[in-house]
Amino acid sequence: MPVNDTFGDVRITTHRDNDDLLSAGLGLRGLAGTATRFVQPASPTPEELRRRAIQSSWKGIADLGPRGGFGSVYGSIPHVPGREFTSFAYLPGARASHRVLLQVPDEFDHERRCLVVTASSGSRGIYGSIAVAGGWGLPRGCAVAYTDKAGGAGYFDPADRTGVQLDGTRVRAGSAPLEFEPQGLAADAGIAVKHAHSGDNPEADWGRHVLQAARFGLAMLDRAFPHEAPFTAQNTTIIATGLSNGGGAVLRAAGDDKDGMLAAVVAMEPNIHVRGGRSFYDYATEAALWLPAALSARQFDDVPFARVGAASPPAWMLRGAALRAHGRLTSLMPGAQAEEALAMLRAGGWTDEVLATAASSTSLDLWRAVAVAYASAYLKRDAAHMPGGFSYRLQHAAGVAGPIDAIVRAAWWADGSGVPPGTGISLDGGTDLSLDPTLPGVLTLRDLQTGHGADADQLRAAVDATAAELPREGLPILIVHGAQDGLIPVAFSSQPYVKWLRDAGRTPVFWKVPYAQHFDAFLAFADFGDRHAPLLPFGYAALDRAWAHVAQGRALPEDAAVRETRPRGAGPLTAATLSLPPN
Known part of the structure; x- marks a missing residue:
């Protein structure tokens, strides 16, 4: 050790x-x-x-x-x-x-x-x-x-x-x-978050x-x-597994495992970055900028959650006009602006089936929220100096500080996601008094990816430091990813990673699951769950196959597009709906 x-x-x-x-x-x-x-x-x-x-x-x-x-x-x-x-x-x-x-x-x-x-x-x-x-x-x-x-x-x-x-x-x-105990923060610096x-x-x-x-x-x-x-590691079988960022983490561990600790790795919808490919920060800030404007397009008319909270910032019906005012779009009419924004996303590699589920992250303002945290981490900023003037602030009940604040703080550790807003913490800053008030902050975040200057250079260097290293030969790696994942699109993450491994002579197992998107928890909502299949059962199945391989010597499964999987539909999930790959 x-x-x-x-x-x-x-x-x-x-x-x-x-x-x-x-x-x-x-x-x-x-x-x-x-x-x-x-x-x-x-x-x-x-x-x-x-x-x-x-x-x-x-x-x-x-x-x-x-x-x-x-x-x-x-x-x-x-x-x-x-x-x-x-x-x-x-x-x-x-x-x-x-x-x-x-x-x-x-x-x-x-x-x-x-x-x-x-x-x-x-x-x-x-x-x-x-x-x-x-x-x-x-x-x-x-x-x-x-x-x-x-x-x-x-x-x-x-x-x-x-x-x-x-x-x-x-x-x-x-x-x-x-x-987490940061030093030297003023009392009014805002809530400090470790990530x-x-x-x-x-x-x-x-x-x-x-x-x-x-x-x-x-x-x-x-x-x-x-x-x-x-x-x-010689007398105990060690299997690494994780989902989303956790999936990316175990694939990163596979590349860092120089001592051969890991017996197998199973990654589900991994946020993994390959050098020369698109990083999460790149496509998240792209989505934060363009998707609100694209949501005016008719293809989103019947998409669940696509326009939830339409009256709240970012106001998707006004984003096209705001982008034109900033010189980012050229079209005059709202419908044409939406199609132009949609074309920008498609040019970046977004498919229509992925955009349909990415829309839910847009309506929840998720892209902006996560990009703020990542940008601050990449630039190594403290709570008082986040990029774009952002900060995390305690939301006082009825706008007045009082005993309820202690109750909210007490539950943070159990309820918080690790990236505010939520659980009584707001995301402040990065806004103006226009009809699309969150756009200035989004432009700042996007320009850190695409622009010039010391901060942009530092951010891109920090992102480069997150790229995966090549795992050792012979390490069993199984990757499971939803074809309709709108948060970590498979085309930007698992597919380029799998191709990179195979080009280097590695033999990962790759299951691409039709109708599966990023958030199984969202499937509890009517209409949304009716249109999709869960990913977690395929992750469990992949773990079963990995264990059978390392503990019993069974051959690894083949790649699978899991073609017979169907959306859950209006009734309860069934084994026939899942159609898991054979043992």
């Missing part, structure tokens, strides 16, 4: 009886229900925060609704008692820590030692991948190691100098080690985060079962 691994104090908790590792004792019905309550809303206990964090992580990834098929067509949430080991971890050269967590089931398979290592999707907290890695690994007796890859909702509020300690509760700086404001470029280290989590997992297995130590 490398000597440069550094971990803080390890917190060990036991989860049995009315509690467990997989659902915090809630079971499928409880996970799918309303948010769990805190007895004292302003001062929840660590146990209450953990339960709600696990619940929100499940609901953010999986469709647990009655028509979603979880627990009947695929997956299960059995009671899995066991122990958790958690710590703050430190990478050499990084300013901020990140969380690592190992879940060890009481029914750990001692005969076939298995460690699943995973990274959170998006910028979620430490339980962000429990629906992916925990849902597959814990029921089969594997230990599961998690990393938040330097994201998470351990937000720091400089107004009262509070942050999150290891057990998830909020305390004042100086009273305990904090998940955006750590002063690191955490995305550049995603692979190292995953590998360090694997080493933490092995070290904690030594503690859990000292009579069986040491646990090593």
Whole structure:
């Protein structure tokens, strides 16, 4: 084990009886229900925060609704008692820590030692991948190691100098080690978020985060079962898996794994960047700029969620006129402006079926929100100096500070996505008083990608540092991606990555799933879910195939377009609808 691994104090908790590792004792019905309550809303206990964090992580990834098929067509949430080991971890050269967590089931398979290592999707907290890695690994007796890859909702509020300690509760700086504790921030600087404001470029280290989590997992297995130590990559099968940013992280780990720790990698809808290809920041800022104007086109008339919140910024009906005023479009009439914006997107490689689901991210203002956080991270800005004049601000109830603020802050760690706005935090700045007030900030973000100057050069260099490295020969890699993914389009991520691997003589397995888009959790909504298929069951199936290969010597499956998969339709999901690739 490398000597440069550094971990803080390890917190060990036991989860049995009315509690467990997989659902915090809630079971499928409880996970799918309303948010769990805190007895004292302003001062929840660590146990209450953990339960709600696990619940929100499940609901953010999986469709647990009655028509979603979880627990009947695929997956299960059995009671899995066991122990958790958690710590703050430190990478050499990084300013901020990140969380690592190992879940060890009481029914750990001692005969076939298995460690699943995973990274959170998006910028979620430490339980962000429990629906992916925990849902597959814990029921089969594997230990599961998690990393938040330097994201998470351990937000720091400089107004009262509070942050999150290891057990998830909020305390004042100086009273305990904090998940994130920036220095020198003025009280009015706004809320500080680790992904955006750590002063690191955490995305550049995603692979190292995953590998360090694997080493933490092995070290904690030594503690859990000292009579069986040491646990090593030679006597314990280590499978890395993740979804979205987590999927990108495990592919990055595959390229960084010089010591051969990983036995297999399964990546679902990965945010992965190949040198010379398009980065997430590139196409996210492109979508933030052009898609609001394109939504006026008739092809979006019957697309679910395409025009939700049309009266709120960004005002899509006015974006075309605003872009023309800024010299970005030439057409005079609204319909022609929409078609011109649509043509710009198509020229960039966006297909119509992908744009249909990308529209939902536009109506939720997701493109702008994520681009702000990424730009701040790439430029290594603190909370008071975000690019474009952006900041994160506490939303006071009725505009007046009061006791409710403490209640909101107390729930951040459990409820926050790691990228505001949300959970009582607003995204401020980057606006003007025009009829399309968010456009100035979007132009600033886009110009950091396409423009000139020191900031643009720094941002592009930071993005280059996130490009994947080539994995070792013979490492089994399985990639599962939805054909209609509108957030991480397959044409910009998995397809160029798979081509790059194959050009270099590697043999990844690639499943492209028709009708699957990025957010399985959205399938619980009528109409939207009727038109799409879930991705998570294909991810579980790919993990099954990877395990059969490394543990039983079975051949890897072939590539599959999964041609027989159909949209779920108005009824409940069925096995026939999924048509999973054969074993």
